[in-house]
Every structure is written in structure tokens, then in C-alpha cells.
Amino acid sequence: NAGVMQNPRHLVRRRGQEARLRCSPMKGHSHVYWYRQLPEEGLKFMVYLQKENIIDESGMPKERFSAEFPKEGPSILRIQQVVRGDSAAYFCASSPPGQAKETQYFGPGTRLLVL
């Protein structure tokens, strides 16, 4: 059973461009979480999704950021018109049904660098 997959692992964008980060949860997992880690800081929750539904987006900036988890395919975190402050590591985690509170499995992260 493959772990949580994230791609790309590294992404470089210029200010004003769009960034798309992908996350494929572990097989059988229906919960997906996105976290952001700014340099020298801990992870901060951004959004929690189940298939085709955003359950909690309280940690996500209101503008330029969006997330989806379609019925088919990976979860996508989309950042429009990136700014230098968006440079960070973005981690995806997944958990199986009924075990969301107990265990989250993290992907390797995507390092976004905005020039």
C-alpha cells in the first residue's frame, strides 16, 4: 500500500503565477488535510476535505487559495497569483474513515518557492 503521494516535490513560481499542488491519499482513505509550514515554524492547518466536500477551511486564506478533492483523482491545493509570502512547505495528510482523530499519515510535502 503506497503512502500519501504529493507532487511536485519542489515547485518554483514567479510572483503572479499560479501554483497547483497535488495529493493522492493512501488507498482507502477518504479524509484529506492540507497543512502549511512556513520557514522555522510548525505546521498550520489549512483545510480538511472529504470526497467532493470541503468540511473545514478555517485555516485557509480567504483570497487566492482554494482546495478540492474530486470524486476521481487527487486532491488539489491551488494558489492563484502567488506572492513571496506563499513560499513554504505544503503537506498533505490522509486518514481512513472512522479514524480521523487517531492517526494521520503525511505525504513528503511540496516545497514552493516564489521568486
Added chain:
Amino acid sequence: AQTVTQSQPEMSVQEAETVTLSCTYDTSENNYYLFWYKQPPSRQMILVIRQEAYKQQNATENRFSVNFQKAAKSFSLKISDSQLGDTAMYFCAYTTDSWGKLQFGAGTQVVVTP
């Protein structure tokens, strides 16, 4: 606001020695889970140990153990017989939500020296 405090930015320990990392948290909930995650230089987040708040017995995983003091809202991690591969950033975290939103501390950098 619910918070997690790790008061030690960095700890150094020699191989085979023991190091204890402190963590305090603030929540008004009664049922929650506590975690320690390890982030080595590869930046991968690795679960080290987990504790359920309603269990009084402290969790242990091989060389890793916790001291959970619920009344004091304290959750320290002890690494025994430290190994070079233990060098990493260690994050304390907890979740109170039914669907698992994790709150993380700022981390403690552990450096194991030969």
C-alpha cells in the same frame, strides 16, 4: 485559542544518552489525542508516538516514551539511548476535533552528537 507550547527551541544530546522534550497545551476539551511527530532533514513528517487523553497509562514505542500529565496539560517526550538517526525536529501536536484537525507546536530541534 487552543495552543501548543514547546519551550525548548533546541536540545543537544550525546549518543546513548537520554533527552526529554517538553510540551504543554491548552484545551478545554476532555477527549483528545496527543502526538509527537519527527521531521528529519528530509522534511518528511513521521509519527513517533500517540497518546489518548482518556488513557492514564503513558504510551511507549521502543526507545520513545511520554509523560502525560492531564491536569497540568503536559505531554513530554523522552528519547532513551539516543541514536544519530534521532537528529530531527520534533513537533508536539494534538487534536480535539472529531475529524482530526491537528494543532502543532513550534518544534524542538534535537541534535544527537557522537
